[in-house]
């Protein structure tokens with residue numbers, strides 16, 4: 403933990419580090435693939451950007467040190483509880499979370515549903531390690547810190563700040579494997595942008611988030627098991643069978659097109675439902691709304707339509723929904739609300 407000198411005027415921003423490329427290192431300054439993620443500790447990230455101290459009283463905490471493909475429910479619960487503890491303190495104005503980009507959208511949506519505060523929470527990452535030419539992490543971290551201490555970000559839900567662009571944690575997704583302009587909210591768009599040191603917002607999220615949600619993780623030590631079954635031509639339902647056997651309480655079906663399900667999958671789906679597994683219909687397309695009773699008879703089969711959530715985000719809402727109820731109708735309402 404490192405503490406900056408406190409000044410009266412500057413906001414107090416906590417930087418919680420989880421790992422990722424933003425804390426990575428490559429062999430040379432042209433290494434932009436094949437580097438090692440999650441090696442630099444939070445103190446190094448902060449000290450690498452001395453300008454942070456001009457825009458906030460910053461202090462850091464290491465929550466985990468992992469590449470974000472290794473993110474887990476366990477780390478999410480630890481992180482969510484710590485964020486809630488910190489934001490309940492009068493001497494914390496906002497939080498920045500440094501994170502790998504691979505699952506950043508999942509952590510952002512999880513926190514968007516479980517953080518119980520209007521204070522800003524901003525996730526940040528980078529596509530190039532700090533050792534690379536034109537590394538993007540330092541400027542991203544600088545701006546995320548400004549955003550976390552800003553009045554503009556209050557009440558906007560959990561935000562994601564990379565590449566000059568401010569997104570809602572609900573809507574954002576990683577769209578490109580290897581370039582800095584990877585985070586987008588296709589069709590919905592960003593909430594705003596940075597111009598120099600200034601965050602400029604053009605819209606606010608309408609779906610319920612943070613303090614307005616019904617989800618409380620304060621007493622949870624685990625989340626219900628939910629897995630994702632990807633559909634493709636020739637799929638026989640064998641994945642759904644295996645997930646049911648493994649003890650899934652919910653399965654998100656990453657359907658083709660508008661959330662369509664293959665005929666050959668139905669026996670496995672119905673067998674899963676007999677064991678109490680809740681089925682959510684999302685789509686591998688990654689854009690658009692799954693209409694209820696569109697490509698499947700949701701009423702007849704007791705499916706939940708995922709609205710506009712992609713499979714990995716639908717999984718998060720389903721896990722949290724299952725902490726409240728296993729009734730598909732009630733869970734459907736949550737998918738329309740959040």
Ligand SMILES: NC(=O)C[C@H](N)C(=O)O
Pocket residue numbers: 421422423424439468469470471501502503504505527528529530
């Ligand atoms: N750019 C990145 O951060 C990718 C890395 N695999 C991670 O998610 O930790």
